[in-house]
Amino acid sequence: MDFDVEYTEAQQKFRAEVSGWLDAHVPEGLSARTTTREESALKYRQRRDLGRELGARGWLYPRAPQEYGGGGLDFDSALVLEEEAHKRGLSLPPYYDSGGKFGSGTILVWGSEAQKAQLLPPIYTGQVRTWQLLSEPQAGSDLANVRMSAVRDGSDYVLNGQKVYVGSDHGADRLWVIAMTGPAQDRHHNLAWFMVDADTPGIEIRPQYLMSTVGEGEGDLGNKNTIYFTEVRVPADRLVGGENNGWKVASTHLEMEHGAMATVGTDRFLDRMLDLFLHGGPGSFAADEDDVLDVLAEIYLTSELNRILALRNFWMRASRQKLSYEGSQAMYLRKVSGLWLTRAVMEILGPAALTDDESQGALAGFAEEQQREGIVNMHPGATAEIHKLIIARRLGLGSRAAEQAGTLH
Numbered sequence: 376m377d378f379d380v381e382y383t384e385a386q387q388k389f390r391a392e393v394s395g396w397l398d399a400h401v402p403e404g405l406s407a408r409t410t411t412r413e414e415s416a417l418k419y420r421q422r423r424d425l426g427r428e429l430g431a432r433g434w435l436y437p438r439a440p441q442e443y444g445g446g447g448l449d450f451d452s453a454l455v456l457e458e459e460a461h462k463r464g465l466s467l468p469p470y471y472d473s474g475g476k477f478g479s480g481t482i483l484v485w486g487s488e489a490q491k492a493q494l495l496p497p498i499y500t501g502q503v504r505t506w507q508l509l510s511e512p513q514a515g516s517d518l519a520n521v522r523m524s525a526v527r528d529g530s531d532y533v534l535n536g537q538k539v540y541v542g543s544d545h546g547a548d549r550l551w552v553i554a555m556t557g558p559a560q561d562r563h564h565n566l567a568w569f570m571v572d573a574d575t576p577g578i579e580i581r582p583q584y585l586m587s588t589v590g591e592g593e594g595d596l597g598n599k600n601t602i603y604f605t606e607v608r609v610p611a612d613r614l615v616g617g618e619n620n621g622w623k624v625a626s627t628h629l630e631m632e633h634g635a636m637a638t639v640g641t642d643r644f645l646d647r648m649l650d651l652f653l654h655g656g657p658g659s660f661a662a663d664e665d666d667v668l669d670v671l672a673e674i675y676l677t678s679e680l681n682r683i684l685a686l687r688n689f690w691m692r693a694s695r696q697k698l699s700y701e702g703s704q705a706m707y708l709r710k711v712s713g714l715w716l717t718r719a720v721m722e723i724l725g726p727a728a729l730t731d732d733e734s735q736g737a738l739a740g741f742a743e744e745q746q747r748e749g750i751v752n753m754h755p756g757a758t759a760e761i762h763k764l765i766i767a768r769r770l771g772l773g774s775r776a777a778e779q780a781g782t783l784h
Contacts, residue, residue, distance in 0.1 A: 386451050393434075393459045400428055406464025408731075408740055419545045422470040426501035435468055436499045438693060439479065443491055444499035450693040457689075471543040472498075473632075474505030474551030478570065481628045484782055485568075485616035494570055494615075503548035505570075507628075508538040508602060515540075515754075516761045518553070518625060519562045523604060525554035525569065525614075532556075532569065532614065534607040539583065540755070541600045546580070547573045550602070557619045566621030568628075570613045577607035585751070626781030632756050633702045633765070645671075645678050647738045648720075660723050667723050674719060677712045684708060698780045700769035703762040710752060710759045717749035 382390070402421045409415040429435040430444065437453040439445020448456075460467050468475065475498040482494055497503040514520040523536025534554055550571045557565030571578075583599045616624035652660060652667060660667050684705040691698055720728050724737045731740030753759055771777030 386455055389452055390455045393456055397459055401463055426468050430500035435501050439499045444496035472504045474507040477507055477628045477631045478505055478551035480631050482615055484627050485624045505549040505551050506542035506547040508541055508550050508552040510540045511538055516757055521553055521555055523554040525556045530611055531608045534604045536604050538602045541602050544598050549573055553621055563622040565619055567618050568615045568621050568624050569609050571609050575607055577605045579603040630781030630783055633706050645674055647741055670719050670723050681709055695784055700766040703765040707759055707762040713749040713752050717746050
């Protein structure tokens with residue numbers, strides 16, 4: 376069976392346009408690892424500048440509606456943009472923008488027309504970047520257990536509480552926040568979502584250094600943060616989806632986070648492994664050639680399976696197909712295969728996979744990064760066990776009716 380995607384003449388013409396533009400506008404070395412705070416800050420500024428340039432062309436959020444600053448492009452064009460960005464080690468957006476990606480999609484479903492007109496254009500054109508604020512010390516996979524409070528006071532809500540494992544480096548412009556607007560005992564009927572300006576008085580952001588921290592990185596593996604809210608006043612028109620209706624709104628956000636917005640890039644880590652095998656370099660292979668080829672073949676097959684499932688989900692959402700368990704299926708596979716990959720890499724690279732030392736570290740330190748990433752990524756976006764539970768519920772296992780997926784349109 377052939378799973379290769381066939382591209383039309385129009386797609387190939389658009390690909391040439393995208394490739395030429397990216398070659399001219401992506402700064403050299405933008406996707407390379409950083410080792411100093413100065414280098415990280417420079418690359419972050421370059422990523423934001425690139426985001427604004429992409430946004431001006433409608434390429435930052437290519438599928439988003441044009442009336443709100445998105446590209447309004449068809450599935451084929453969006454696919455080409457995603458693939459060409461990934462070839463250069465980038466994503467769309469080219470910076471960590473979790474609250475923008477999931478928050479904007481949620482606002483499209485649950486926001487008022489006034490909120491869409493106010494909140495979406497700055498996201499889609501790259502003028503702001505937004506972090507999502509979900510987890511708390513007692514609320515991770517059990518998101519319904521959040522305790523950050525939001526109390527109505529005249530034309531504002533007053534927010535108090537704490538969020539953990541938030542964002543990356545270099546700050547944010549806006550914060551997409553879930554908080555409790557009703558009594559704590561009314562689980563699933565006491566929540567609400569707010570879009571909050573990050574410079575609002577009463578917000579304190581503290582770096583949270585984790586095992587996943589990579590140098591002075593920017594992205595999922597950069598530093599995380601703990602964010603404190605103390606008497607933070609937020610205008611009532613920044614509440615999206617209604618008071619105490621936040622769990623329904625969250626079903627949309629979580630559906631996207633749990634795989635419905637999967638990206639479709641190829642595995643650049645595998646490319647680096649193949650290059651090391653063919654041309655040698657620091658951290659040469661510890662196993663003999665036949666063993667290496669066997670493991671590389673397994674890595675390739677696993678990578679392709681992840682890519683194909685992501686492509687399916689990308690197409691299903693773009694074509695407004697009804698999703699069920701597909702998002703969690705792809706996320707579960709990505710998590711467990713990433714953990715498996717840490718063992719496979721150790722098997723063929725040996726101790727060189729555990730150091731980013733220039734003289735001995737494999738793949739210019741990317742192997743060491745992958746060793747931590749494979750472990751850390753078992754947690755964010757819900758654990759592997761949570762995704763197994765979601766798949767079972769969507770299939771209707773052990774119940775009379777299958778659970779429905781969150782609303783995406």
